[in-house]
Amino acid sequence: MNEQCELPLPYPDELLYSVVARYHLRAGNSSAKCTLREVYGTENVIPTTDLPSHLDSLNAIQPVSVDQWIDNHTFYPYYASFMPRDRALLLRQLMKGSDGSGIHALVGIIASTVARNSDLHFCTACYEEDVQRYGEPYWHRVHQLPGVKVCPTHGYPLQRLTSPLSDRHGLTALPISRDMFESIPIIEELNERAEGQLLGIASDIQILIQMQDTQVFYNSRRLLMHRLSDMGLVTPGARVRQRKLQEQFVTFYGRELLNMLECAPQQNDHSWLASATRSMRNVVHPLRLMLLLRYLYGSFSEFLKQSDQELAPFGKGPWPCLNKAADHYREAIIKECKVTRCSDTGQPVGTFHCACGFSYSRRGPDQSEEDRFRRGRIKSFGSVWESKLKEYLQAGLSYRSTALNLGVDTNTVIKYADGNTTRHTCSLKVTGKKNKVKKPSKLNGCKPVRVDWELRDLELSWQVEETCKELMNDQFRPVRVRVATIGKRIGKLSILEKHKDRLPITMNILSNYLESVSQFQIRRVRWAAEQMNGEWPLKKWKLVKKAGLRPGYSPEVEDEISRCISYNTLISPLTSTEVTQWLH
Known part of the structure; x- marks a missing residue:
């Protein structure tokens, strides 16, 4: 068409579909196709409510940009936040383009077991407020999103129209008077706890779509592992205890509420809940991820605070x-x-x-x-620090006083003083024809450097104990606690080997952690059994292989292997006949 139509100015959180429907009423067109031809330049457009296409082809005088339509008046931020960044960019391009046939397949809506809303929903309180404020009601975007059953602003159950209804290609505007339509609640009466959960879920989703910058939470496992570990849901081998997680998750929401939201996890290792806590291969439905985040953190806003710490673990600069x-x-x-x-x-x-x-x-x-x-x-340390060190030493300050002023250890001052070209030692004297170097301690009154072994013993004991604890609590493959291992990790192997008699505190602490071959093998067996948690029955040869044991281990290790296998046999395997469906 040569002449462009002028779309109404969109209201806050109004669907693009709702804006076109209001234009349809104002234009007085008898056919929806006529309206679509005026707005999009073609009638071969299906007016979808969630992820519309042909946005670059809008034949209307637009009060906002195409990207603003996408971000503020479609479902784009709801789905894009949990998609890979490249796929989210592709989704935006498809919505702008003239071929929208692959949009829902790209997002995963077609393959998902979470059904799309087939009806338009509204809140009775929002309806009255919109009529008073704007003179007409409209379809709010947040009310149409999957998982939103109550209004996040007023807490009332949402309503759906029963009449009048348009066909698939029609445009349904929310009538201006309550006498002009009939509606019923979309949910039946629930208990107070379930209603509170639904309100919290709706509020979380509202925060999600109102975020200024669409953050990518696609690979959320890295963000969730710390919280899962705090809740005791991660093994020492950094594997999620899926059964325990599923039990607590279902208890938190209740099976009835999860069934209503189509988010009840199946009782197997390939449920959507297991997929969400593993390295992502498939996109999990946003509603399900929002439920998981709410269970782990209490609310989506709290998750955002925690994720800021993870993505910016040291805060914002400078x-x-x-x-x-x-x-x-x-x-x-x-x-x-x-x-x-x-x-x-x-x-x-x-x-x-x-x-x-x-x-x-x-x-x-x-x-x-x-x-x-x-x-x-x-x-x-840099030139400023080294210059100040030189200044203190030339002024005659002791090593201890210098170290205190510079905020370092005494040994650090000694090390850098000896390595400095203007080090704090006596000068060299040349006498006679042999250029004999005089000993500074005797000829010039300089004292040799003396090591404070008590202080060094105390400092080393702290480092040794901290390193030993790190090795014993390491969630990855066990490492044997030995003198050589500890010494290399703290960079003090030579001192630990050559000056044991001068380090009584350090050696006493170290002796409490040192492991014999059998003790280390027993720890490896326990680690391997923990890694194979959930495997039933537990085979001895698999456990031995996982622990990395060679033939000839001690009877104590054999007893530990038997104990782990016996403990495993007491746990009945979890069986299920449900069919797994990967969710996209």
């Missing part, structure tokens, strides 16, 4: 410089934080580089504001 030698000590001037993963614990490690040359790192995530000023390991 971060403070912790160089005590600098004038800007504890001032937030570091603009970049490089986040890596600890190879031992899997926790995030942040590295902070300041312009003064000082660089430090620490494990995260931060739990409080004070953690921003916590310094783990110093990567480099």
Whole structure:
């Protein structure tokens, strides 16, 4: 058409479908096809409520941009938040394009067992408020989303029209008077607990679609594992206890409510709940993921707070410089934080580089504001720190006082003082023809460096005990606690091997953790049995292979193997005849 139509200005959270339906009434067109031809330039368009297409072909004078239509007046943010980023971008392009036949297949709606809403829903309280505020009612987007059974604003059960109804190609506008239509509630009366759950679910979904930036929660396992571990739902081998999770999940919502939402997990290892807590291969329906997030965190808003800590484990920059030698000590001037993963614990490690040359790192995530000023390991000191060290030593300060002023260990001061070209030692004298070097301790009054073994013993004992605990509590494959292993991990192997007699506290603590071959093998058997939890019956050869045992192990190890197998036989296997369906 040559002339463009002018669509009404959309109301807050109004469906694009509702805007076109209101235009249809104002235009006075007798046929919906005529309206579609005026709006889209073609009548070969099916007016869908959730994910419409042909948006780039709108033949209307648009009060908003195409991207604003998609983000604020369609179901796009509801589905895109839980899709891979590239697939979400493809969905946006399909909605803009003229071929929308593959949209629902791309999103996974066709293969999903969560049915699409076939009716339009409204809230009676919202209806009255819209008429008073705008002079007419309209279809709210949040009321049409899967899982929303009550109004998140008023808490009333939603209603659906029973008459008048349009056909598949028609446009249904919400009548301006209650006398012009009939409706019934979409849910029957529920108990107070179920109603509260439905209100919470609707509120969570409303927060989701109102987010300014569509975050991608597709591979949510990394975000959920920490919370699952806190709830005791993760094995030492970082595997989710699926049966226990499913039992608690069903208890939390109730089987009746889950059946009504079409989200009851099947009792097998391939349910949607198991898929949601594993590395994603298929897209799980947004409603089901929202239910899981609400169970784990209490609400979607709380999950967003926790995910911010996971995605930004050290908060937002700038971060403070912790160089005590600098004038800007504890001032937030570091603009970049490089986040890596600890190879031992899997926790995030942040590295902070300041312009003064000082660089430090620490494990995260931060739990409080004070953690921003916590310094783990110093990567480099920089020229400012080294200059201040030189200044203190030339002024005659002791190593202890210098270390206190610079915020480091005494041994660190000694190390850098000895390595400095202007180190705090006596100068060399040259006499006679042999250029004999005089000993500083005798000729110039300089004292040799003395090691404070009591202090070193105490410091090493802390490092040794912390490292031993990390090895014993490691959720991955067990590592034997030995002197060599501990020494290498803390970088003090030579001291532990050559000066055992000077480290009584350290060696006493170390002896409490050292493992014999049999003790280590027993720990490996227990770890292997935990990894194979849920496998029934537990075969001995599989357990031995998983534990990495060679023939000739001790009777104590044999007894532990028998104990693990006996314990496994007491647990009856969970059987089910239900058919698994992968949800997309």
